[in-house]
Each structure stands twice: as C-alpha cells, then as structure tokens.
Amino acid sequence: MIIRIAKKSDIPSSEITPEDVYINRRKFLGASAGIGAAAFLGCGAAGAESDAEAADSQDLEPTSWDDITTYNNFYEFGLDKADPARNAHTLVTRPWTIRVDGLCAKPGDYQLEDFVKPSVMEDRVYRFRCVEAWSMVIPWRGFPLADAIARAEPDPSAKYVAFETLWDPDQMPERRWKPRIGWPYREGLRLDEAMHPLALMVTGLYGKTLPNQNGAPLRLIVPWKYGFKSIKSIVRMTFTEDEPPTTWATQTPGEYGFYSNVNPNVNHPRWSQANERVVDSSRLFKRRIETLFLNGYADEVAHLYEGMDLKKFF
C-alpha cells in the first residue's frame, strides 16, 4: 500500500488543466495571440497579425472616454444612463475588501491591493455589447480572472463562481427600483468560462484608474457575454457546486438567462439582437452594425458551449 503525502511542490487540483481545455489548447493559444494583438492595438502599434485578425481589429476604434464614462447602467446609482456619472462620486473605493468564500482552499477577506498585486496588469481592447442592443469598444486595464481564481484554489467540486457588487444604501442613492432577488447585484459564471483567458478582472480604463460609474475599484469583463454579466464594484467571489442565482435571470427569467452569451440568432423577447448601435456622441448619422456571434469572440470561446442548445441556454 502506498500512502501518498502531499508535498508543497504538488500541483493543486485547481491548477490541473481540464481535459477539454487541453484538447482545445490550440484555440486557447489562438485566443492569447488575439489578445496580444488587441493589446498592441491599444498602444497604437499593430504587430504581425493574420489577415483575419487584421480585418477583425479594424472595427476596434475605441469609444471616447467621455462616452464610456457618461453612458452607464449601474442601477445602484440611478436608472438613467447619465445618472451613474452624476451620482457615483459617493462610492468609497478605498479601503476595499473582497471576500473570497465557498468551495475553495484559500477563503478570506482580501484587501484590494493584495487581491490585485500578484497579477501583471494588461491593456486589452474589447468590444462591449449591452443586452439593450448598443455597444462600445473599450480599452480596459486588468488581469485574467483565471489568476484570481487560481489563487483562491477552488475545490474540484466547485463548478461555478458567483460575484456580488457592493450594496451600501448610504453610498448608493437609487430608491425607485429593487431587484426581485434583492440587493446586492449578483452575477456568476461556469468555472470553465471564468477560467477562460479572455475573462478579465478590470481595475482601469484607458490606462487610468477605473471611474466609479464604470465599476471601480474592481469589476469583471466577460467580452463575449451581454454587459450585465460583467459585474461592477465586486466585493465577493464565491465558489459553488450549483448554478448561482443571478440578478437579471431571476428578475425576468424569460428574457435573461444565466449564460447570456451575445447571440444575434437568439432575440430578446422584446427586441432584436441581430444588430447594435455603436455608441458615439460625435455622430448623429451612423448606421447600426450587425451583431457578431459571441460578440466576435467565437473562435476563442465557442468550444465552451459545444453540444449546448444556445436557444435553450440563452
């Protein structure tokens, strides 16, 4: 009989590459290359790209700072899109604590600095598509969500990761609306989605500190999903075995699903998702553009949903 004693150098189960990721590692690498190209573009120096990537990145003309920071859905600070920019100055972002809990080896309350510091910051230009059929192109600064998850060392039984936004009525003036599930705002991802290198923990915008109305000091960006999945001002990250309840999917289950992947073939029951308006205050006459499957990130992330009926799991 061999009794195996865990050594410090052993690879924790959380860091073992799941089989499907290993099998799809070429796509994975492709995604990283795409990210590299996007990051270079953000700095204005396009490196060697394949034709496809070049064609793809041509539309990535970043939306202006003013538009990104004055047109926000952050209901805790008001329901009008101009409200958060007016009201979010009351949000206190330092000190900021993130609670990590649930099925993981390293639960605890982490100071923002400790949560962020071990990671290397990257600039990435992503398309951002709201479920309301408008979009932006945004140069974020952040680090892979996979980093933060790996540091928490989720148990093998953890299948999902849930997030919560701060809820403090003293800092947040909205009184008119309350989600059915109650505050705080909640979101979540399947763990393999969360581990995807495109999923980003964001602390900055245009190389500057993230403004409060955009979800300071720490927010998620999942570029292939509708914007409401990219939860703002995160104070909690919880590993769960079951699919966690999320704010919009419990609010109107017929209209918003847990997955909420950008999909021009699955319309919102009340409006079309086939096209979108690229937000641009400087141009009144501007054609809508066609919405891309998985917001244009299908090559990178479509394998996550292989065999799934995306009309059912919308």
Added chain:
Amino acid sequence: MGNATAVRRPDTSWIANPRRQILLLKIAVWIVGLGPVVWLAAGASQGTLGANPVEKIIHIEGRWTLVFLLATLAVTPVRRLTGWNRVIQLRRLLGLFAFFHACVHFLSYAGLDYFFALGLILDDVLERRYITVGFAALILLIPLAVTSTRGWIRRLGKRWQRLHRLAYVSAALGVLHYYWKVRADTFWPLVAAVTLAGLFAIRLAYRSNKKKTTKKGR
C-alpha cells in the same frame, strides 16, 4: 388733485378678454410644441445630447407625444370639472402636436436609427410587440389628424365624435408601447397609465351622470 391717494387699478380688460386668453394659450402651446424639436436640433448640432444622441431624440420625442396626447384628452375633463368651455378651442392644436411628435418620434426611429432599412423596420413592426402597438398607435392618429379640419368636422357630423374617440385607443397603445419598452424603470409609464385611466374615469363618470339625469327627467 384730490385723487392723488386713490389707487389706480391696473387695467385688466385686455387679458380679461376670453378670446385673447385663448390666443395667448395657443401661442404657449406652439412654443411648448415646437420647443423640444428646436432644443433637440440645437443639441444634435452641438453634440450635447449625450453619448447616444439618436436614442435620446427617440425617447424625448416619444415622451412629448404622450404628453400632448394626454393633454388633448384632458381638455374635455377640464371643461367638465371647471365649466371653462373655451378650453375646447385648444384641443385641435394639442392633438395635432401629439401627431407631430409621434411622426418625429417614428421618423427618428426609422431614419436616424435604422436608415430606413424597411426590412428591419417591418420585422420590428410585425415581431416586436412594443413596436407593433406603438406603430398601431401612430397609424390610428393619421385619420384623426386628417379629419381635424372644419370641413371634415361638418361633413362627418355625429360620426366625427365617435371617430375621434380613437384618440383614447391610440393613447392606451402608446402607454403600453412605453411600458413594454422599458427594462426596469416602469415609473413614468405607470404615471402615464394612471393619468390616462383618470381622464377616462372622469369621462365615464360624467356620462353615467348624464344618463341618470335624463332618466330622472322622464
């Protein structure tokens, strides 16, 4: 010299003239009616309509459509409640401004937002229920605007009133259109719905009153 201490009363005869009062009110309706469009045009040319100017124009014009529709429908209740009969002279102007804003609202959706892509617009009208009812509300206003002239009023006689009750249907569809469009903030659609219901209730109350009194009269 003796009346140096006498208070000279301001001459109110000019404004006291009911015809002048209506004229002034009509000028006010014109200013309020054209104001939003002037404001939006100025804002669009100076880029002060926010990050999404097209959406802003569509939303603001939709709201002014409802404001003018409700104002039009408020004329008769105001008349009944206050006995101020001349207010009826404002109704056509209010109604035509409702139609005007409905047209600007629709044309900014069809033109500014969709570049008159008829296929997409038709899809919306047929498949998106909030657009279906909004479009129906607009269509219903067309015969009302056309028959708002003196000639048509005379020609249609009693039928004119029956036809123009469609304004209530149009307003109800317009409110539904608004309610179905919003994602979370149902406050203003509900305010519009309650206002419309209130105006309709006043109308019904007067009608049943009238019936009672005629019965008693027999």
